[in-house]
Amino acid sequence: MKSFGKYLILLSTLFINRERFNVYVKRIVDESILIGIDSVFIVVIVSTFIGAVTAVQTAYNLVSPLIPLYIIGTIVRDMTVLELAPTITCVVLAGKVGSNIAGGLGTMRITEQVDALEVMGINSASYLILPKIIAAILTFPLLVIIAGFLSMYGGYLAGVLTGVITEKEYIYGIRYQFQGYNITFAIIKSLVFAFLISSISSYQGFFTKGGALEVGQSSTEAVTNSCIAVLCADYLLAQLLL
Amino acid sequence: MIEIKNISKSFNNKQVLLDVNGQFVKGKTNLIIGASGTGKSVLLKCIVGLVKPDEGSISFDGRDFTQADSELKQSIRREIGMLFQGSALFDSKTVEENVMFPLDMLTTMRREEKLDRANECLKRVGLENANKLFPSEISGGMQKRVGIARAIVMNSRYLFCDEPNSGLDPQTSIKIDNLIKDITEEYNTTTVVVTHDMNSVLEIGEHIMFIYKGRKIWEGSNKDILDTEVTELQDFIFANKLIRDMKAKKDR
Ligand SMILES: Nc1ncnc2c1ncn2[C@@H]1O[C@H](COP(=O)(O)OP(=O)(O)OP(=O)(O)O)[C@@H](O)[C@H]1O
Numbered sequence: 001m002k003s004f005g006k007y008l009i010l011l012s013t014l015f016i017n018r019e020r021f022n023v024y025v026k027r028i029v030d031e032s033i034l035i036g037i038d039s040v041f042i043v044v045i046v047s048t049f050i051g052a053v054t055a056v057q058t059a060y061n062l063v064s065p066l067i068p069l070y071i072i073g074t075i076v077r078d079m080t081v082l083e084l085a086p087t088i089t090c091v092v093l094a095g096k097v098g099s100n101i102a103g104g105l106g107t108m109r110i111t112e113q114v115d116a117l118e119v120m121g122i123n124s125a126s127y128l129i130l131p132k133i134i135a136a137i138l139t140f141p142l143l144v145i146i147a148g149f150l151s152m153y154g155g156y157l158a159g160v161l162t163g164v165i166t167e168k169e170y171i172y173g174i175r176y177q178f179q180g181y182n183i184t185f186a187i188i189k190s191l192v193f194a195f196l197i198s199s200i201s202s203y204q205g206f207f208t209k210g211g212a213l214e215v216g217q218s219s220t221e222a223v224t225n226s227c228i229a230v231l232c233a234d235y236l237l238a239q240l241l242l
Numbered sequence: 243m244i245e246i247k248n249i250s251k252s253f254n255n256k257q258v259l260l261d262v263n264g265q266f267v268k269g270k271t272n273l274i275i276g277a278s279g280t281g282k283s284v285l286l287k288c289i290v291g292l293v294k295p296d297e298g299s300i301s302f303d304g305r306d307f308t309q310a311d312s313e314l315k316q317s318i319r320r321e322i323g324m325l326f327q328g329s330a331l332f333d334s335k336t337v338e339e340n341v342m343f344p345l346d347m348l349t350t351m352r353r354e355e356k357l358d359r360a361n362e363c364l365k366r367v368g369l370e371n372a373n374k375l376f377p378s379e380i381s382g383g384m385q386k387r388v389g390i391a392r393a394i395v396m397n398s399r400y401l402f403c404d405e406p407n408s409g410l411d412p413q414t415s416i417k418i419d420n421l422i423k424d425i426t427e428e429y430n431t432t433t434v435v436v437t438h439d440m441n442s443v444l445e446i447g448e449h450i451m452f453i454y455k456g457r458k459i460w461e462g463s464n465k466d467i468l469d470t471e472v473t474e475l476q477d478f479i480f481a482n483k484l485i486r487d488m489k490a491k492k493d494r
């Protein structure tokens with residue numbers, strides 16, 4: 001509870017005494033590259049396989065001749081776009097981005113780099129953390145869109161290449177009764193997850209005390225707490241918005 | 243001149259500083275000395291405002307820092323340069339970018355002007371041809387020099403150094419000490435150096451404050467430190483064999 005209060009106070013200090021605007025522009029670009037572009041590879045791998053596995057497992061479970069095969073495409077689409085692409089991607093990103101943020105900030109804290117900023121009269125929390133949160137909010141939706149697309153493509157590859165389903169049926173399936181709101185929902189989820197992961201990891205890293213061992217601990221804690229937060233938020237959003 | 247009055251600080255019921263008073267003279271290297279863990283770094287952090295003292299006041303040339311509003315605080319901070327115990331260079335930035343950083347953040351100078359100023363400072367601390375290297379690629383002594391260059395780049399009126407020669411060999415230590423002393427005289431800064439190296443104490447200690455278990459128990463200069471009657475200070479000084487021998491010879 002005390003740490004939750006401290007977390008809120010940290011978030012509010014991000015906006016008071018900010019530095020000049022163009023300082024942030026450069027920082028946001030740098031962070032976007034670090035958080036976004038550098039995560040593309042892992043997102044591509046994870047989402048393609050998620051789609052492929054979903055397709056194969058759905059096909060395996062569909063033994064009734066009464067159900068048309070194109071349903072495989074529909075199920076892959078609904079499972080991945082709504083849940084697997086945003087949530088699994090963000091859980092993976094919580095591991096990659098979260099540990100990176102917490103480790104980076106923790107190291108800066110224990111090597112007195114944060115103090116060095118403060119002595120210069122710079123709002124270190126705002127200078128270091130705000131660009132990370134903004135960069136995550138900008139890049140996570142893009143990553144989730146890539147993930148949604150690739151998981152459907154992964155399902156296509158797995159389904160069509162193994163000959164379980166024809167190309168035509170699969171394409172018909174993913175178009176069948178398509179609801180645009182699902183995409184909106186996935187993007188809303190990615191925005192919320194981006195904020196949670198970047199801010200929780202920043203909090204963990206920023207208040208690291210001690211030495212190298214504690215930096216490792218804050219990274220671990222950042223990943224654990226971000227994952228828990230992502231899954232809780234996932235449930236809440238589903239309750240509220242679906 | 244920096245004046246501190248009745249500074250006390252405790253962390254979780256553990257008294258680290260108790261009623262410390264003193265002055266740091268302009269244009270001189272002022273030393274804070276004492277054994278490990280006596281609160282030297284905490285005192286320095288109180289003075290620069292990184293740690294809020296429980297009690298007491300700090301004033302920079304008559305401007306009260308503890309009571310100051312955020313605007314005055316900000317303007318005093320811009321006159322402070324600090325070299326940290328571990329240099330605290332930004333490891334994602336090159337040497338040149340590190341030195342330019344305060345200018346980037348706090349001034350509206352053009353890029354060429356900033357580069358010129360950064361190079362001037364790097365030259366002043368005796369570091370050329372290292373501009374494009376990263377902190378992890380240079381030695382500890384060079385890192386200290388970069389730290390000093392970054393501390394003076396804003397033409398600081400106040401220079402703070404926390405153990406500028408920890409982890410350096412004696413020869414490099416002396417060079418860094420003398421650099422700090424020269425810069426102090428050249429720019430007429432009020433310099434405060436925390437150290438427990440007797441070599442620097444004797445070399446550059448124009449005004450020395452001895453901290454023992456969070457209290458200031460002696461004040462003086464390197465000329466009279468060897469003749470002190472304070473037993474805690476004697477223990478501190480004469481832990482060094484060379485100084486012990488030197489003192490014995492002098493007494494004879
Ligand atoms: N943020 C803090 N929280 C709790 N205790 C602290 C904090 N900072 C310092 N201390 C305690 O204050 C005491 C003095 O620490 P300080 O770093 O000032 O020592 P020092 O004189 O600089 O020693 P050294 O020469 O080893 O650097 C130590 O016992 C330390 O545990």
Ligand SMILES: [Mg+2]
Pocket residue numbers: 282283284327404405
């Ligand atoms: Mg110290």
